Amino acid sequence: MAEYVIYETVAVLQINNPPLNVLSHHVRRQLMSGLQQALQDTAVRSIVIMGKGQIFTAGADVKEFGTEKALSDPSLPTLVEAVAASNKPVVTAFHGTTLGGGVALALASHYRLAASSVKIGLPEVEIGIVPTCGVSQRLPRLVGLQTAVQMIVSAQTMSAQQALTTGLLDKVVSGDLLSEAVGFAKSVEVQALADRRVGSRAVPGADTAEDVLDAARKRLVRRSRGAIAPLTCLQAIQASLLPFETGMKREAELGQYLWTSWQTGALRYAFLAERTVKRWYLPGNKTVNYRTAEPLVINSVGVLGAGTMGVGITICLLQAGLKVVLIEANKTQLDKAVTLIQRSLGGRSHSKQLSHQAMQLRATTDYRQLGEVDLVIEAVFEDLALKRKVFQQLDSVTKPQAILATNTSGLDIDKIASATQRPDKVIGTHFFSPANVMRLLENIYGRHTSPETIATAMQLGATIGKVGVLVGNCPGFVGNRMKGLNFTEAMFLLEEGAEPQDVDKVLEEFGFAMGPFRVSDLAGGDVHWRRRIQAGLTTEQGPPPNTPLLYRQGNRYCPLADMLCMQGRFGQKTGAGWYRYESGSRAALPDAVVHRLILKHRQDNGLQRRNISSQEIVERCLYPLINEGFRILEEGLAAGPQDIDVIFLLGFGWPRHTGGPMYYADKVVGLGILLRCLEKYRALHPRSAHWVPSSLLQTMATQGTSLTAWAAGSRL
Numbered sequence: 001m002a003e004y005v006i007y008e009t010v011a012v013l014q015i016n017n018p019p020l021n022v023l024s025h026h027v028r029r030q031l032m033s034g035l036q037q038a039l040q041d042t043a044v045r046s047i048v049i050m051g052k053g054q055i056f057t058a059g060a061d062v063k064e065f066g067t068e069k070a071l072s073d074p075s076l077p078t079l080v081e082a083v084a085a086s087n088k089p090v091v092t093a094f095h096g097t098t099l100g101g102g103v104a105l106a107l108a109s110h111y112r113l114a115a116s117s118v119k120i121g122l123p124e125v126e127i128g129i130v131p132t133c134g135v136s137q138r139l140p141r142l143v144g145l146q147t148a149v150q151m152i153v154s155a156q157t158m159s160a161q162q163a164l165t166t167g168l169l170d171k172v173v174s175g176d177l178l179s180e181a182v183g184f185a186k187s188v189e190v191q192a193l194a195d196r197r198v199g200s201r202a203v204p205g206a207d208t209a210e211d212v213l214d215a216a217r218k219r220l221v222r223r224s225r226g227a228i229a230p231l232t233c234l235q236a237i238q239a240s241l242l243p244f245e246t247g248m249k250r251e252a253e254l255g256q257y258l259w260t261s262w263q264t265g266a267l268r269y270a271f272l273a274e275r276t277v278k279r280w281y282l283p284g285n286k287t288v289n290y291r292t293a294e295p296l297v298i299n300s301v302g303v304l305g306a307g308t309m310g311v312g313i314t315i316c317l318l319q320a321g322l323k324v325v326l327i328e329a330n331k332t333q334l335d336k337a338v339t340l341i342q343r344s345l346g347g348r349s350h351s352k353q354l355s356h357q358a359m360q361l362r363a364t365t366d367y368r369q370l371g372e373v374d375l376v377i378e379a380v381f382e383d384l385a386l387k388r389k390v391f392q393q394l395d396s397v398t399k400p401q402a403i404l405a406t407n408t409s410g411l412d413i414d415k416i417a418s419a420t421q422r423p424d425k426v427i428g429t430h431f432f433s434p435a436n437v438m439r440l441l442e443n444i445y446g447r448h449t450s451p452e453t454i455a456t457a458m459q460l461g462a463t464i465g466k467v468g469v470l471v472g473n474c475p476g477f478v479g480n481r482m483k484g485l486n487f488t489e490a491m492f493l494l495e496e497g498a499e500p501q502d503v504d505k506v507l508e509e510f511g512f513a514m515g516p517f518r519v520s521d522l523a524g525g526d527v528h529w530r531r532r533i534q535a536g537l538t539t540e541q542g543p544p545p546n547t548p549l550l551y552r553q554g555n556r557y558c559p560l561a562d563m564l565c566m567q568g569r570f571g572q573k574t575g576a577g578w579y580r581y582e583s584g585s586r587a588a589l590p591d592a593v594v595h596r597l598i599l600k601h602r603q604d605n606g607l608q609r610r611n612i613s614s615q616e617i618v619e620r621c622l623y624p625l626i627n628e629g630f631r632i633l634e635e636g637l638a639a640g641p642q643d644i645d646v647i648f649l650l651g652f653g654w655p656r657h658t659g660g661p662m663y664y665a666d667k668v669v670g671l672g673i674l675l676r677c678l679e680k681y682r683a684l685h686p687r688s689a690h691w692v693p694s695s696l697l698q699t700m701a702t703q704g705t706s707l708t709a710w711a712a713g714s715r716l
């Protein structure tokens with residue numbers, strides 16, 4: 001609700017809708033009625049709008065979007081325009097965080113005040129909408145085009161000081177916000193309002209407007225990769241150069257265009273899915289969940305292994321204020337790691353705080369130093385025998401109640417746990433590289449993992465600023481199990497006529513930051529080659545004896561990646577992989593050597609080259625992965641499609657504007673079309689088991705059930 005209090009001649013309207021003061025329908029109604037009351041009351045000469053609690057407001061109520069409430073009177077635009085039309089001065093005073101609709105209210109007000117710690121932002125583009133309610137028209141008039149573009153299109157927040165410098169704020173206050181705002185309101189009661197109405201001003205620097213907009217457009221065309229919101233927002237900003245009323249009409253049209261686009265739905269889904277997965281439960285036993293399981297308190301963490309992953313994990317633990325004991329048998333490697341960690345922690349602006357964080361690190365070669373830690377994250381080489389040996393040692397040196405986590409990207413958690421006397425305290429915590437940057441933490445429970453251990457790993461993820469997704473134990477878990485099929489099909493496309501750059505280009509146009517071959521070169525082809533060798537699919541010298549070149553373990557197999565690795569072409573780190581790299585450069589250049597290798601492979605094996613359409617590339621690379629997602633749901637390895645989608649959005653660069661693989665299948669492709677497509681490719685490629693449609697998909701497609709509706713019904 002919104003509260004109405006009078007301080008002499010000042011009416012204060014305070015939003016009170018905990019926890020985030022979102023501008024839900026009941027809040028808007030009360031704000032509107034407070035505004036009208038203040039306008040009618042002759043004793044009131046000025047009005048202050050502020051928020052109670054932790055923040056001013058997180059903006060419009062995203063959960064109301066798509067429901068009748070979003071449009072019910074007063075809608076947010078109606079409320080904002082009522083503020084703008086006020087004939088008594090309105091002062092908006094914000095604290096904490098002020099987002100979206102909150103900024104709209106402020107821009108429509110005559111004055112803006114903020115506490116010095118405030119963060120101001122326009123996250124609309126991230127949920128695929130235009131900042132309407134006059135934001136795209138008033139903001140450029142107040143702060144200029146350059147800053148408006150920066151705020152609206154980047155969705156980055158601004159500090160109070162920056163907002164003051166750009167002219168967004170009139171004053172930053174350090175004392176009590178309420179009394180400062182009331183005092184300020186009184187001081188402006190006699191001032192004329194005409195100049196204070198942002199809508200009546202001209203955009204400053206209009207002579208350089210086209211240059212600013214052109215540069216922004218060029219940047220966005222390069223970066224948007226199929227997402228329509230950023231460029232549409234830019235068009236709305238451009239309309240601020242028109243007379244205000246015309247610009248407002250254009251803003252509304254563009255707002256409507258995005259509002260009704262499927263991408264908005266996908267982005268809103270992604271926003272909510274990231275929050276939904278925090279409410280975890282075991283798919284096979286919903287009584288074990290985030291409400292029933294208590295996490296252990298974790299103050300200190302051991303990290304075992306100071307390679308790339310160990311270093312990244314250590315950095316994010318230290319950044320979260322935890323004590324870390326980093327163990328590495330190789331002293332040179334350990335020293336190198338410490339330098340990297342200290343540099344990373346000290347390299348930021350809040351150096352005092354961060355040097356304190358760096359001091360929480362103890363780096364040693366001695367395992368016994370792990371005796372007092374609450375939890376250990378093992379990050380040694382991806383080898384089952386090695387990990388089992390390490391877990392045996394950890395079991396003997398750590399205190400009995402310590403949790404033992406493994407940062408494996410796909411090995412069997414139960415096999416690792418069985419090397420210890422405490423399988424209930426063993427869990428997989430799969431970080432993604434670079435571990436201090438990527439927001440995903442895939443947590444894998446084994447057969448014996450206790451609810452308390454799961455709750456602790458999920459809590460640890462939140463503590464270090466990651467989104468934890470809980471999944472069951474299977475080879476590759478959820479992410480790598482699904483992702484592997486994408487690469488498999490990408491290679492088959494090479495056998496049938498495509499070049500690596502063709503496949504990458506199509507998937508980059510679809511929205512991925514990098515296509516599968518560029519990703520492989522970045523990650524290092526040898527990583528997966530070792531895995532294929534371990535799985536008995538190939539050897540360092542070529543196919544295992546008596547094995548056909550194009551079939552392994554009953555399935556179609558493409559040996560091209562193995563051939564590259566046998567030539568020492570592991571990707572960027574060796575200067576050559578699917579592409580070639582000139583020294584010191586990361587630019588992937590098509591390579592005639594690879595072209596000839598593919599050509600010869602086709603000729604040697606009687607493979608006919610044909611033209612492959614972009615649509616086929618998308619279907620062949622993405623649909624098997626999605627089909628595997630349905631299998632994962634069927635097998636109860638993920639609680640719902642949101643969990644799978646979040647894994648792909650945060651761990652694999654899946655384009656956010658499509659919502660993630662499962663949302664994309666359900667809402668964009670359509671389950672019926674997906675099923676028919678899988679059946680078509682299954683008939684064409686009978687030796688690839690991944691084209692066999694999952695029975696869950698078959699049932700849903702035949703019954704016309706929506707996956708998202710099905711998931712919403714089953715979610716805790």
Ligand SMILES: CC/C=C\CC(=O)SCCNC(=O)CCNC(=O)[C@H](O)C(C)(C)COP(=O)(O)OP(=O)(O)OC[C@H]1O[C@@H](n2cnc3c(N)ncnc32)[C@H](O)[C@@H]1OP(=O)(O)O
Pocket residue numbers: 020022058059060061062063064076097099100101102123124127129131132133272275276
């Ligand atoms: C017509 C167009 C007009 C106006 C434009 C807008 O205002 S659009 C909305 C713009 N605002 C946003 O996009 C809000 C984004 N929210 C955030 O960035 C974070 O939630 C925030 C405010 C920084 C707080 O982060 P924190 O980590 O503290 O909390 P968390 O994100 O987990 O959220 C807690 C619960 O609040 C729900 N929530 C957050 N924002 C909104 C919102 N705007 N509307 C509705 N609900 C919101 C969030 O989903 C969490 O609830 P849960 O039940 O756990 O899902």
